[in-house]
Amino acid sequence: xxxxxxxxxxxxxxxxxxxxxxxxxxxxxxxxxxxxxxxxxxxxxxxxxxxxxxxxxxxxxxxxxxxxxxxxxxxxxxxxxxxxxxxxxxxxxxxxxxxxxxxxxxxxxxxxxxxxxxxxxxxxxxxxxxxxxxxxxxxxxxxxxxxxxxxxxxxxxxxxxxxxxxxxxxxxxxxxxxxxxxxxxxxxxxxxxxxxxxxxxxxxxxxxxxxxxxxxxxxxxxxxxxxxxxxxxxxxxxxxxxxxxxxxxxxxxxxxxxxxxxxxxxxxxxxxxxxxxxxxxxxxxxxxxxxxxxxxxxxxxxxxxxxxxxxxxxxxxxxxxxxxxxxxxxxxxxxxxxxxxxxxxxxxxxxxxxxxxxxxxxx
Amino acid sequence: xxxxxxxxxxxxxxxxxxxxxxxxxxxxxxxxxxxxxxxxxxxxxxxxxxxxxxxxxxxxxxxxxxxxxxxxxxxxxxxxxxxxxxxxxxxxxxxxxxxxxxxxxxxxxxxxxxxxxxxxxxxxxxxxxxx
Numbered sequence: 017x018x019x020x021x022x023x024x025x026x027x028x029x030x031x032x033x034x035x036x037x038x039x040x041x042x043x044x045x046x047x048x049x050x051x052x053x054x055x056x057x058x059x060x061x062x063x064x065x066x067x068x069x070x071x072x073x074x075x076x077x078x079x080x081x082x083x084x085x086x087x088x089x090x091x092x093x094x095x096x097x098x099x100x101x102x103x104x105x106x107x108x109x110x111x112x113x114x115x116x117x118x119x120x121x122x123x124x125x126x127x128x129x130x131x132x133x134x135x136x137x138x139x140x141x142x143x144x145x146x147x148x149x150x151x152x153x154x155x156x157x158x159x160x161x162x163x164x165x166x167x168x169x170x171x172x173x174x175x176x177x178x179x180x181x182x183x184x185x186x187x188x189x190x191x192x193x194x195x196x197x198x199x200x201x202x203x204x205x206x207x208x209x210x211x212x213x214x215x216x217x218x219x220x221x222x223x224x225x226x227x228x229x230x231x232x233x234x235x236x237x238x239x240x241x242x243x244x245x246x247x248x249x250x251x252x253x254x255x256x257x258x259x260x261x262x263x264x265x266x267x268x269x270x271x272x273x274x275x276x277x278x279x280x281x282x283x284x285x286x287x288x289x290x291x292x293x294x295x296x297x298x299x300x301x302x303x304x305x306x307x308x309x310x311x312x313x314x315x316x317x318x319x320x321x322x323x324x325x326x327x328x329x330x331x332x333x334x335x336x337x338x339x340x341x342x343x344x345x346x347x348x349x350x351x352x353x354x355x356x357x358x359x360x361x362x363x364x365x366x367x368x369x370x371x372x373x374x375x376x377x378x379x
Numbered sequence: 380x381x382x383x384x385x386x387x388x389x390x391x392x393x394x395x396x397x398x399x400x401x402x403x404x405x406x407x408x409x410x411x412x413x414x415x416x417x418x419x420x421x422x423x424x425x426x427x428x429x430x431x432x433x434x435x436x437x438x439x440x441x442x443x444x445x446x447x448x449x450x451x452x453x454x455x456x457x458x459x460x461x462x463x464x465x466x467x468x469x470x471x472x473x474x475x476x477x478x479x480x481x482x483x484x485x486x487x488x489x490x491x492x493x494x495x496x497x498x499x500x501x502x503x504x505x506x507x508x509x510x
Contacts, residue, residue, distance in 0.1 A: 045418075049418060049419050049473075051419045051421075051470075242445055246444060308466075310421065310422050332421035332442075334444075339422075361440070
């Protein structure tokens with residue numbers, strides 16, 4: 017099957033994007049270069065096309081309750097206009113996906129899902145949601161742009177009369193940008209301040225060009241999947257399919273903070289309660305190599321020469337200039353300072369568990 | 380691809396390595412096309428002097444932000460020198476693939492092996508076909 021194209025496909029070609037297939041979509045892996053784009057996001061701003069992400073609406077009486085029974089976090093703990101990161105779990109407590117829920121009102125919740133899981137998630141939510149509210153696949157209703165970086169807010173402010181500073185972190189508002197109606201959410205997956213902008217597919221190209229023009233003199237660059245991956249790795253943000261999947265639970269993935277065991281039941285809760293009582297057998301940690309090499313997804317983690325875990329993500333950190341990685345290890349190797357080896361092309365390379373996120377933006 | 384250069388004094392392989400004659404030895408690196416395909420190079424692993432390399436077989440590794448690629452020797456011979464500064468500045472492979480980005484110098488077992496490699500025109504055609 018030919019990969020799908022986002023409404024911004026022509027814009028990517030025009031801006032020199034190097035297109036690759038990702039999660040069934042044809043998307044730019046880079047424009048000018050991964051490291052330049054990564055630095056632009058850390059120091060100024062970067063603009064990403066994230067239109068491949070999935071969107072599902074819960075609408076009608078009981079929408080909040082229905083959605084809340086499917087996710088680990090508690091939608092009752094936030095107000096309208098707020099977003100919440102959560103796990104969508106199977107009965108074993110494994111991830112169906114990790115999602116962001118946007119609460120418009122108790123009768124309207126938008127769930128943003130990963131592209132690779134969009135269809136699976138929609139089917140899962142539709143078949144497992146209790147009767148009442150409508151569960152609707154809204155993927156075709158939206159294109160999505162992510163403007164990320166310390167200068168993101170200033171750049172976007174040039175295009176709107178709405179007061180963007182009034183939209184706090186993990187809050188969102190329905191506003192106009194460049195004269196087009198959008199949902200502007202102060203969320204993102206790079207570890208930087210910024211906005212995710214849900215817009216009509218037909219408005220995506222104009223918005224893309226308007227934002228790039230507004231940020232031209234401030235160092236804004238279009239950024240691709242390559243930079244997105246190194247940015248989220250530095251911030252130790254989990255990637256579905258790499259760091260988390262249906263075999264791993266939030267407690268193993270060090271995402272206990274998105275699990276609210278004291279809320280009314282949700283799918284996977286019993287499994288997590290048991291796992292919490294028994295203790296986890298593996299834990300997702302961040303490490304750096306103390307010898308030369310680059311850790312990558314799938315490389316074995318060794319202790320005393322024996323395989324004990326696996327690398328789930330890794331890169332040469334453009335910000336820290338060090339090889340960093342994320343991986344599962346037994347709990348006894350999970351504390352900061354613990355050492356082990358990563359097997360790189362048959363050779364053990366020394367590694368040490370470090371505090372994460374590897375990179376944290378200045379307060 | 381019009382901005383990619385293939386100097387006329389070099390010879391090339393289908394694995395996108397280049398070879399330059401230097402007295403009796405052959406200097407080896409990867410081509411401008413190879414580095415452009417890889418993207419930002421962040422790591423190189425090269426053999427120590429004294430090691431033997433075999434034409435068509437891996438002699439090291441180059442890693443970009445996203446991919447791991449084997450380096451394939453253009454000729455069989457013994458490594459007589461290695462570009463050590465490249466280990467700390469792998470980005471030179473992108474910036475200057477034919478000079479500062481050189482990788483190893485090999486004393487070939489058969490000096491005529493160099494002449495059997497593709498010349499710049501043939502390699503240019505080969506790359507054009509790769510699209």
